[in-house]
Amino acid sequence: MKRSFFGKLIAVYACGTVLCMVCVALFWSKSYRDEHYARLEQVLAARAVLVAELARREPGEAGSSLKAIANRIDTRVTLISPAGAVQFDSMEEASRMDNHLDRPEVMAATASGRGTSIRRSGTLNEEMMYYCAAQPGEGGKPAGYVRLAFSTTSVRRSIRRVYLAIWSGTAVATLAALGGGAFLLRRITRPLTRLQESAERLKSGDLETPIRVDSRDEISLLGESLERMRTNLREVIGRYGEAAGRLEALLAWMSGGVVATDEHDVVVFVNDEARRLLRLPPDATGRRLSELVRDRELLDLMQESHRLEQPRTEHLTLLGAEERFVQARIAPVHDAARKFHGAVAVLVDVTELRRLERVRSDFVANVSHELKSPLTSIRGFVETLRDGGCSPEETRRFLAIVEQEAERLENLITDLLSLSEIEARRAALSVAPVDVNEVARSAAQRFGEAAAQQGLAIDLKLATGLPLVPADENLLGQAFGNLVDNAVKYNRPGGSITLETAREGGSVLMRVHDTGIGIPSKDVPRVFERFYRVDKSHSRRLGGTGLGLSIAKHIAAAHGGGITLESELGKGSVFSLFIPSSTIAS
Ligand SMILES: Nc1ncnc2c1ncn2[C@@H]1O[C@H](COP(=O)(O)OP(=O)(O)OP(=O)(O)O)[C@@H](O)[C@H]1O
Numbered sequence: 001m002k003r004s005f006f007g008k009l010i011a012v013y014a015c016g017t018v019l020c021m022v023c024v025a026l027f028w029s030k031s032y033r034d035e036h037y038a039r040l041e042q043v044l045a046a047r048a049v050l051v052a053e054l055a056r057r058e059p060g061e062a063g064s065s066l067k068a069i070a071n072r073i074d075t076r077v078t079l080i081s082p083a084g085a086v087q088f089d090s091m092e093e094a095s096r097m098d099n100h101l102d103r104p105e106v107m108a109a110t111a112s113g114r115g116t117s118i119r120r121s122g123t124l125n126e127e128m129m130y131y132c133a134a135q136p137g138e139g140g141k142p143a144g145y146v147r148l149a150f151s152t153t154s155v156r157r158s159i160r161r162v163y164l165a166i167w168s169g170t171a172v173a174t175l176a177a178l179g180g181g182a183f184l185l186r187r188i189t190r191p192l193t194r195l196q197e198s199a200e201r202l203k204s205g206d207l208e209t210p211i212r213v214d215s216r217d218e219i220s221l222l223g224e225s226l227e228r229m230r231t232n233l234r235e236v237i238g239r240y241g242e243a244a245g246r247l248e249a250l251l252a253w254m255s256g257g258v259v260a261t262d263e264h265d266v267v268v269f270v271n272d273e274a275r276r277l278l279r280l281p282p283d284a285t286g287r288r289l290s291e292l293v294r295d296r297e298l299l300d301l302m303q304e305s306h307r308l309e310q311p312r313t314e315h316l317t318l319l320g321a322e323e324r325f326v327q328a329r330i331a332p333v334h335d336a337a338r339k340f341h342g343a344v345a346v347l348v349d350v351t352e353l354r355r356l357e358r359v360r361s362d363f364v365a366n367v368s369h370e371l372k373s374p375l376t377s378i379r380g381f382v383e384t385l386r387d388g389g390c391s392p393e394e395t396r397r398f399l400a401i402v403e404q405e406a407e408r409l410e411n412l413i414t415d416l417l418s419l420s421e422i423e424a425r426r427a428a429l430s431v432a433p434v435d436v437n438e439v440a441r442s443a444a445q446r447f448g449e450a451a452a453q454q455g456l457a458i459d460l461k462l463a464t465g466l467p468l469v470p471a472d473e474n475l476l477g478q479a480f481g482n483l484v485d486n487a488v489k490y491n492r493p494g495g496s497i498t499l500e501t502a503r504e505g506g507s508v509l510m511r512v513h514d515t516g517i518g519i520p521s522k523d524v525p526r527v528f529e530r531f532y533r534v535d536k537s538h539s540r541r542l543g544g545t546g547l548g549l550s551i552a553k554h555i556a557a558a559h560g561g562g563i564t565l566e567s568e569l570g571k572g573s574v575f576s577l578f579i580p581s582s583t584i585a586s
Pocket residue numbers: 415482486487489490491514516517518519527532533534535539540543544545546547548549550573
């Protein structure tokens with residue numbers, strides 16, 4: 001058990017006080033007792049002189065008068081011969097008494113003229129003080145002894161009374177001293193206790209409660225120092241907290257994933273992006289990373305970085321529902337003494353970057369391929385014609401093919417240019433209120449002849465009261481035209497095309513229904529990609545480049561809208577182009 005400072009002080013003080021008081025009481029008691037017995041001895045000595053004188057003057061009838069005097073002064077008188085025989089005793093028959101030379105007081109008197117002894121009397125069975133005086137005789141030898149005995153009972157009673165007074169007085173004084181001392185000590189130690197409580201509060205993290213000490217001594221100086229320490233600490237911790245908060249916000253909201261582990265591989269920090277990339281549970285903090293992550297590559301990289309004591313950077317493929325590519329940077333954390341304290345991993349998701357790179361390289365490959373095949377064809381026919389030997393009929397046919405291929409090249413280049421133009425000027429469309437019914441009517445007119453040639457009818461199902469939409473009319477016409485063009489190209493003889501306009505929510509819809517060949521469901525998500533064609537040879541035969549839908553989709557997106565597609569193989573397709581109409585009233 002921890003003993004308090006006050007407890008220790010009061011224990012020492014109490015022991016000291018009690019010890020002092022007991023010493024004082026013992027000293028007083030002893031002095032009083034010694035004093036009392038000394039006085040009794042003096043009285044007995046005086047009486048012995050008188051008794052000796054009496055015995056000498058009346059040797060014959062000493063017995064009776066001595067007895068009377070002895071009774072009067074409550075003192076037993078014994079006269080002893082030089083040989084030790086009892087000649088007279090005031091309380092006993094002398095002849096029956098034994099030799100008294102061996103009594104301590106008699107022996108002392110033989111040696112020095114007088115002797116005193118306090119002991120229990122065998123005859124009277126009580127404690128007595130014996131005083132013996134040797135009577136001077138001839139040649140320095142005692143002529144006999146006078147011995148007086150006085151009961152100490154009354155003396156002891158009186159001593160006991162005084163003892164009681166001394167000890168009870170001492171006890172009261174001790175209690176008073178202890179009470180007063182405890183009060184004073186409490187006053188002295190209370191500020192210390194307060195300081196200790198304040199220090200405890202500081203230790204438990206309470207930096208708000210001020211530290212005050214009500215005293216005007218060294219303890220108050222200590223209190224002031226502690227108070228200064230508290231305010232400084234609060235300021236420092238406040239600044240540290242702000243910095244930590246900023247850092248945490250930065251780490252939490254940065255685009256990369258961050259995971260920090262301690263020296264035991266336990267996760268101490270993880271942000272949302274890292275949680276998403278590594279598929280970590282919400283309670284990942286405080287658990288071992290190797291138990292949470294199944295991507296061996298990442299764990300190996302972290303170990304390698306720890307082993308080599310160097311940062312490592314690597315591109316990794318993370319497993320999961322969908323494959324993700326990340327650039328992982330691992331840095332070991334060391335303190336000033338190069339002691340390892342864990343690692344920090346920064347993961348940057350480069351999946352989209354990779355996809356874009358692939359799209360770009362695919363695009364270049366596709367463009368090269370699309371340009372190469374008509375050029376190869378043109379060169380082949382030109383060489384054949386240059387070599388001569390062709391009939392006029394063949395020459396005409398070859399030239400027609402060359403013309404057709406040249407036209408395809410032109411279409412391709414026109415489409416590529418318009419695609420890049422739309423992408424480039426996305427922010428600067430020449431927007432004006434456009435009537436979508438008008439756009440549909442103009443498309444029907446433009447493609448009317450081509451449709452009629454294939455025995456197709458174009459029906460119009462235009463809604464009335466549609467709002468005008470904010471759009472670039474030429475581009476919108478181009479996008480919608482591409483959809484109608486496809487409906488004509490990928491239709492079947494005797495089929496039909498319906499152009500429909502409608503209002504849906506905050507958007508205006510332009511739909512193209514056809515009863516054509518339809519699109520297999522696996523190709524539906526891909527037909528909007530550049531150069532993607534379901535049936536390459538069929539499209540190419542029709543002079544298609546595979547860019548029409550991609551252009552239409554870009555135009556719709558540039559207007560804040562989009563294109564959706566529903567199709568059933570062998571039955572037909574429905575393309576719906578929607579443009580938000582919210583900004584312009586009808
Ligand atoms: N209405 C449709 N019915 C059936 N298939 C279609 C339809 N519209 C598009 N497709 C398929 O989608 C592919 C991509 O169409 P897209 O308009 O982008 O290219 P294209 O028509 O081949 O060439 P372009 O339009 O540049 O002349 C087409 O090749 C075709 O296979």
